[in-house]
Amino acid sequence: MQAAMPNLCALCGNMSHKTLCAGCDEAYWNESRLRCTVCAVPLPATRWATHTRYRCADCLADPPPFDATFALADYRAPLDTLAVGLKFRARLMLAREFAQRLARLAQDSWQDFGDQPDVIVPVPLAGRRLTERGYNQAWQIAKPLASALNVCSDATLLQRVIHTAPQSRLDLDARRLNVGRAFRVAHTVRRLHVGVVDDVMTTGATLEALAHTLKAAGARRITNFVALRTPKN
DSSP, rough: GGGGGGGEEEETEEEEEESHHHHHHHOOOOSOOOOOOTTOBBBOOOGGGGGOOOOHHHHHHHHOOSOEEEEEEEOOTTHHHHHHHHHHHTTTTTHHHHHHHHHHHHHHHHHHHHHHHHHEEOOOOOHHHHHHHHHOHHHHHHHHHHHHHTEEOOOSSEOOOOOOOOOSOOOHHHHHHHHHOOEEOOOOOOOOEEEEEEESSSSSSSHHHHHHHHHHTSSSSSEEEEEEEEOOO
C-alpha cells in the first residue's frame, strides 16, 4: 500500500509515484546524447552518421588509461542538485535512481562498449571522510547497479591510502598530482574487467588514477559508470 503512495519529485517538488515526475524525467535526462565512448564528453550529433565507436579529439590524441565511460547526463542545473543531494544531504534514494538508469544505458550499449564487467567497485573515500559523511555515495550507486547488471560488487577492492584535498578546489594538473598515488588494489584483478562507479566525473583525474592503479595490478579493461559528466569548456 505504501509503495503506491505518491512522493515529491526530487527536482520540482510536484507529486510523483517515482523519484522524478514524468515532466522532469522527459525534460532533463539526456541518456541518448551522443558522447565519446571513452570519456563520455558530449559530441556533436553529426558524428553519429559516420562513427559507431566515436571518440573525442582528446581521447584520440592521448587515450586515457580507462577504456570506456557511461554517463547519464551533463552536470548542470537542475540535475546537479541530485548529485549534491546524494553526496551531502544523504538523499540515498537518488543513488538507486542513478543506478537503475546506468544499468539500462549499459545494457543498451554493450555492443559499442565491449563485454560486461566482472566486478563493480566504487571510487573509495578516505577513512576520515567516510567517517564524517557516514556513507560513500559511489558505493550507494554501485550496489544496486551491480545487482541490476547481475555482476559482483566489492566495496573493498579499491582503497584510498592517502587523504587528499577535495578535487573541486584544484585545476586539472593539480587534481592529477593530488590523486596520483592515492589508491591501491586490495584484491586480485588480474585479467578482470572492472567497472568503476562515481557520482560525478569532472576532469577525469580521479578515474584516470584509479585506472592506472588497476591496469598496473593486471586488470584487463576498465569501464567507468558516472551519473553526471561535467562538459568540457
